[in-house]
Amino acid sequence: MDKELYHGGRPRSEQARTAILNAVDDLLVEVGYAAMTMKSISERAGVSRQTVYRWWSHKAEILFEASAADAAEELAITITGNPLDDLTSYVEALVRFLAHSPAGAAYRALLGEAQHDLAVAELLSAKDPLGDSARFVIEQVIGKEVRSLRIEQATSLLIGPSFFWILSGRDPAGLVPRELAENFIYDLQARQLR
Amino acid sequence: MDKELYHGGRPRSEQARTAILNAVDDLLVEVGYAAMTMKSISERAGVSRQTVYRWWSHKAEILFEASAADAAEELAITITGNPLDDLTSYVEALVRFLAHSPAGAAYRALLGEAQHDLAVAELLSAKDPLGDSARFVIEQVIGKEVRSLRIEQATSLLIGPSFFWILSGRDPAGLVPRELAENFIYDLQARQLR
Amino acid sequence: MDKELYHGGRPRSEQARTAILNAVDDLLVEVGYAAMTMKSISERAGVSRQTVYRWWSHKAEILFEASAADAAEELAITITGNPLDDLTSYVEALVRFLAHSPAGAAYRALLGEAQHDLAVAELLSAKDPLGDSARFVIEQVIGKEVRSLRIEQATSLLIGPSFFWILSGRDPAGLVPRELAENFIYDLQARQLR
Amino acid sequence: MDKELYHGGRPRSEQARTAILNAVDDLLVEVGYAAMTMKSISERAGVSRQTVYRWWSHKAEILFEASAADAAEELAITITGNPLDDLTSYVEALVRFLAHSPAGAAYRALLGEAQHDLAVAELLSAKDPLGDSARFVIEQVIGKEVRSLRIEQATSLLIGPSFFWILSGRDPAGLVPRELAENFIYDLQARQLR
DNA sequence: ATTTAATCGAGACGGTACGTCGAGTCTTTTT
DNA sequence: AAAAAGACTCGACGTACCGTCTCGATTAAAT
Numbered sequence: 001m002d003k004e005l006y007h008g009g010r011p012r013s014e015q016a017r018t019a020i021l022n023a024v025d026d027l028l029v030e031v032g033y034a035a036m037t038m039k040s041i042s043e044r045a046g047v048s049r050q051t052v053y054r055w056w057s058h059k060a061e062i063l064f065e066a067s068a069a070d071a072a073e074e075l076a077i078t079i080t081g082n083p084l085d086d087l088t089s090y091v092e093a094l095v096r097f098l099a100h101s102p103a104g105a106a107y108r109a110l111l112g113e114a115q116h117d118l119a120v121a122e123l124l125s126a127k128d129p130l131g132d133s134a135r136f137v138i139e140q141v142i143g144k145e146v147r148s149l150r151i152e153q154a155t156s157l158l159i160g161p162s163f164f165w166i167l168s169g170r171d172p173a174g175l176v177p178r179e180l181a182e183n184f185i186y187d188l189q190a191r192q193l194r
Numbered sequence: 195m196d197k198e199l200y201h202g203g204r205p206r207s208e209q210a211r212t213a214i215l216n217a218v219d220d221l222l223v224e225v226g227y228a229a230m231t232m233k234s235i236s237e238r239a240g241v242s243r244q245t246v247y248r249w250w251s252h253k254a255e256i257l258f259e260a261s262a263a264d265a266a267e268e269l270a271i272t273i274t275g276n277p278l279d280d281l282t283s284y285v286e287a288l289v290r291f292l293a294h295s296p297a298g299a300a301y302r303a304l305l306g307e308a309q310h311d312l313a314v315a316e317l318l319s320a321k322d323p324l325g326d327s328a329r330f331v332i333e334q335v336i337g338k339e340v341r342s343l344r345i346e347q348a349t350s351l352l353i354g355p356s357f358f359w360i361l362s363g364r365d366p367a368g369l370v371p372r373e374l375a376e377n378f379i380y381d382l383q384a385r386q387l388r
Numbered sequence: 389m390d391k392e393l394y395h396g397g398r399p400r401s402e403q404a405r406t407a408i409l410n411a412v413d414d415l416l417v418e419v420g421y422a423a424m425t426m427k428s429i430s431e432r433a434g435v436s437r438q439t440v441y442r443w444w445s446h447k448a449e450i451l452f453e454a455s456a457a458d459a460a461e462e463l464a465i466t467i468t469g470n471p472l473d474d475l476t477s478y479v480e481a482l483v484r485f486l487a488h489s490p491a492g493a494a495y496r497a498l499l500g501e502a503q504h505d506l507a508v509a510e511l512l513s514a515k516d517p518l519g520d521s522a523r524f525v526i527e528q529v530i531g532k533e534v535r536s537l538r539i540e541q542a543t544s545l546l547i548g549p550s551f552f553w554i555l556s557g558r559d560p561a562g563l564v565p566r567e568l569a570e571n572f573i574y575d576l577q578a579r580q581l582r
Numbered sequence: 583m584d585k586e587l588y589h590g591g592r593p594r595s596e597q598a599r600t601a602i603l604n605a606v607d608d609l610l611v612e613v614g615y616a617a618m619t620m621k622s623i624s625e626r627a628g629v630s631r632q633t634v635y636r637w638w639s640h641k642a643e644i645l646f647e648a649s650a651a652d653a654a655e656e657l658a659i660t661i662t663g664n665p666l667d668d669l670t671s672y673v674e675a676l677v678r679f680l681a682h683s684p685a686g687a688a689y690r691a692l693l694g695e696a697q698h699d700l701a702v703a704e705l706l707s708a709k710d711p712l713g714d715s716a717r718f719v720i721e722q723v724i725g726k727e728v729r730s731l732r733i734e735q736a737t738s739l740l741i742g743p744s745f746f747w748i749l750s751g752r753d754p755a756g757l758v759p760r761e762l763a764e765n766f767i768y769d770l771q772a773r774q775l776r
Numbered sequence: 777a778t779t780t781a782a783t784c785g786a787g788a789c790g791g792t793a794c795g796t797c798g799a800g801t802c803t804t805t806t807t
Numbered sequence: 808a809a810a811a812a813g814a815c816t817c818g819a820c821g822t823a824c825c826g827t828c829t830c831g832a833t834t835a836a837a838t
Contacts, residue, residue: 009813010803016815033310039793048816053795111361112306116227125363149368153355156364157377160354161347167305167361169319170350174343183351183381190380191373203782204834210784231824242785247826397808398807404810421698425798436811441800499749500694504615513751537756541743544752545765548742549735555693555749557707558738562731571739571769578768579761591787592829598789619819630790635821 012055019045020052021066028063029102033109060113060120063106068127070103075133083141087158087181090137094130095162099172108167134159142188158184206249213239214246215260222257223296227303254307254314257300262321264297269327277335281352281375284331288324289356293366302361328353336382352378400443407433408440409454416451417490421497448501448508451494456515458491463521471529475546475569478525482518483550487560496555522547530576546572594637601627602634603648610645611684615691642695642702645688650709652685657715665723669740669763672719676712677744681754690749716740724770740766 023045027036038059042049056062074097077089097104107129114121134155139146146154158180165175217238221230232253236243250256268291271283291298301323308315328349333340340348352374359369411432415424426447430437444450462485465477485492495517502509522543527534534542546568553563605627609618620641624631638644656679659671679686689711696703716737721728728736740762747757 006805007813008805008811010815012814013803037793038795048818049794050796050817051815054814108309112309114363115302115306115361121363128362130358131362152364152368153370153373156355156359160356160358161350162354163361164324164354164357165350167309167357168322168325169308169315170346174346176347179347179385182384186380186384187377190377201782202780202836204784205782205836207784232826233824240785242787244786244827245784248783251826398810399808401810426800427798434811436813438801438812439810442809496697500697502751503690503694503749509751516750518746519750540752540756541758541761544743544747548744548746549738550742551746551749552712552742553738555697555745556710556713557696557703558734562734564735567735567773571772574768574772575765578765588831589787590785590831592789594788620821621819628790630792632791632822633789636788 013051016045016047016051017055019047020055020062024059024062024066025102025106028106028109033059033063033106033113058119060110060117060123064110064123067103067106068129070101071097071107071129072133074101074103075129077137079137079140084178084181084185086137086141087184088178090134091158091162091175091177091180094133094159095166095172095175095177098162098166111167130159130163131155154184154188157187207245210239210241210245211249213241214249214256218253218256218260219296222300222303227253227257227300227307252313254304254311254317258304258317261297261300262323264295265291265301265323266327268295268297269323271331273331273334278372278375278379280331280335281378282372284328285352285356285369285371285374288327288353289360289366289369289371292356292360305361324353324357325349348378348382351381401439404433404435404439405443407435408443408450411435412447412450412454413490416494416497421447421451421494421501446507448498448505448511452498452511455491455494456517458489459485459495459517460521462489462491463517465525467525467528472566472569472573474525474529475572476566478522479546479550479563479565479568482521482547483554483560483563483565486550486554499555518547518551519543542572542576545575595633598627598629598633599637601629602637602644605629606641606644606648607684607688610688610691615641615645615688615695640701642692642699642705646692646705649685649688650711652683653679653689653711654715656683656685657711659719661719661722666760666763666767668719668723669766670760672716673740673744673757673759673762676715676741677748677754677757677759680744680748693749712741712745713737736766736770739769 020041023041024036027040027044031040036059038052039049041059041062042052045052052062056065075090075093077086077093079086098108110120110124114124131152135151138151138154138158161180161183162175162177166172214235217235218230221234221238225234230253232246233243235253235256236246239246246256250259269284269287271280271287273280292302304314304318308318325346329345332345332348332352355374355377356369356371360366408429411429412424415428415432419428424447426440427437429447429450430440433440440450444453463478463481465474465481467474486496498508498512502512519540523539526539526542526546549568549571550563550565554560602623605623606618609622609626613622618641620634621631623641623644624634627634634644638647657672657675659668659675661668680690692702692706696706713734717733720733720736720740743762743765744757744759748754
């Protein structure tokens with residue numbers, strides 16, 4: 001049985017919940033993260049301010065919940081078995097996500113906020129869409145188990161260059177995913193990780 | 195002649211200027227970027243609010259001016275001529291800067307802000323301490339001219355992994371600068387950039 | 389038969405009703421009228437908020453119901469037949485009620501609210517504990533019927549001075565009930581009301 | 583010299599001050615005391631909310647300042663020297679003030695609030711328009727010095743009946759000022775206060 | 777020496793969002 | 808029905824920071 005135990009009272013409004021998540025998605029695109037306030041979110045969602053605060057404590061928390069599923073989906077690739085192809089398409093997905101997707105914009109805003117807000121930093125480290133997706137791809141490509149620190153470092157090697165490129169404001173058109181995938185393979189081979 | 199033409203009136207107070215820059219440095223360490231307001235800056239500097247606004251328009255601008263010199267200095271290394279050693283000490287300096295230095299904290303805060311504030315993004319792209327320092331080191335190591343896009347990409351290769359590691363909240367102790375330097379050299383060799 | 393016709397459904401809980409009235413009494417003493425909210429009343433009574441609203445519309449209404457009986461009792465004196473003694477003990481009871489009794493505090497709060505809330509004003513004019521008690525004492529003392537306007541004026545003469553003294557924040561210790569009773573008798577004699 | 587010493591900063595806006603006091607006067611008449619909020623005051627005055635809070639802490643404080651001058655003026659009578667006439671015209675003024683004047687409505691609202699708000703009670707006891715005016719009239723009528731407690735009691739005798747009559751919601755038309763003045767004189771004579 | 781003009785400290789101003797609180801109402805299940 | 812529980816809308820609360828403004832006082836170079 002998937003029903004919660006009844007604890008009395010009016011049940012949470014699913015309609016309000018989705019209206020708020022949608023409002024956040026829309027506002028991020030329309031006015032940007034900085035100009036998106038708790039007030040504007042509640043008004044856009046047609047919901048009282050109190051209802052927003054009842055379930056989330058920051059706009060970062062709402063934005064995270066609103067974009068987490070999209071992020072995971074956009075960073076998932078279908079594995080073909082060819083390492084270079086798979087890594088290339090992952091880097092392509094990564095660049096597309098960070099540079100062009102609304103969910104990626106949300107991620108960048110959150111990661112930016114995390115640099116000076118501990119609560120947001122904890123939010124992101126609890127569930128890290130970039131790290132998770134990269135770890136998955138690398139494990140598939142390597143084909144065997146790897147020590148956890150090693151895979152964390154491999155993750156940074158794979159994601160880092162594109163990540164810095166885009167967050168530092170460089171033009172994403174200058175990135176060449178295939179070359180980045182090749183570099184990653186060189187490094188693996190040199191270290192004989194597999 | 196580097197003096198402005200005289201337009202009458204009391205000259206700008208150098209004392210006020212340095213008091214403000216120092217106040218920003220102090221407050222960043224003491225209360226963090228988010229809690230640092232224009233009001234608290236002016237009060238800490240013992241200066242009127244208007245005086246701050248007269249010369250800078252955002253706290254980001256002040257912080258940038260206050261930390262730019264420190265950043266450049268902390269990211270400068272002395273070249274020995276040994277590529278692996280030089281790259282290793284650069285990565286060490288980079289990690290020290292990003293993870294442990296007040297100037298690095300300022301840089302991370304500004305880069306975070308740049309993700310959702312165009313004005314800050316332009317500030318950073320006008321003078322990019324990470325890119326500049328990496329470019330310099332790479333040019334010294336390679337020893338000859340390189341096409342500008344190539345060097346930009348090499349920059350991302352060198353900086354990216356540490357950058358992602360730290361900004362995503364991972365423990366800087368897990369980074370191994372020598373390995374990152376080696377990886378960079380593998381990539382260069384594989385591409386025969388020199 | 390004084391029972392309502394049965395209309396089906398669960399009957400009103402007498403337990404809830406008295407719990408609410410007691411809660412209001414307690415809260416008035418503990419936190420005062422202003423800080424007493426419908427929420428705090430329901431929580432103190434261990435009753436749902438809706439149950440309070442189902443039977444009363446304002447906290448003033450509850451407080452009035454909770455204190456009316458006490459007020460009437462505290463303002464009732466036993467008649468001895470000696471006019472000066474009876475009037476004196478009435479004024480004493482009046483001062484004790486207004487200045488020191490919880491029911492009197494409730495009355496003052498309600499009368500205060502009545503100055504800017506029409507609903508409360510109507511509540512009080514429907515059943516006026518001060519007027520009623522004074523009218524009774526005066527009728528006993530005079531010993532015969534009197535025109536209704538006359539008795540209303542006599543009421544104000546008897547109650548007014550103490551009432552103003554206490555409501556304007558003066559120290560009740562400064563009041564001398566016997567003198568007030570004497571004054572009232574002077575006035576009656578001068579007008580030869582009896 | 584009636585100029586304050588200069589303490590730096592932009593001077594207080596007299597325009598804002600009077601706009602706020604006028605707004606309170608208007609709102610009291612239009613919507614009543616209870617519905618008059620700090621927000622509506624600031625909006626009506628065309629002033630920011632902060633400006634209201636900068637100079638007053640409660641709406642009671644503003645209302646008091648806005649009506650104090652009117653109250654004093656409305657309760658001042660010209661002394662003719664004939665005790666009965668003077669006392670009668672004072673009672674008339676008192677009834678007119680309490681029952682029909684906007685300033686009187688303000689006074690009643692404040693006195694009501696004072697019954698459950700200590701801050702308001704202190705406000706009123708600091709400067710009591712009713713007490714002050716009655717004291718003045720009584721001193722003129724008696725024509726000589728009187729012990730301070732005596733005059734306080736005389737004050738309550740003079741004001742009390744009308745005060746109770748009106749605050750308890752009775753029709754002011756039922757009051758007969760001349761009779762009240764006469765009663766007051768009877769009491770004085772009986773006590774031989776003069 | 778006086779004038780001119782931009783600076784400085786101080787602090788009031790209009791705005792706007794903050795996060796909280798109380799008001800009534802509504803929607804569940806249980807009695 | 809009535810009751811308990813608690814989510815909901817609404818709107819005011821008092822505070823904080825924003826960026827602008829208006830004061831008198833200061834400080835130089837130009838007159």
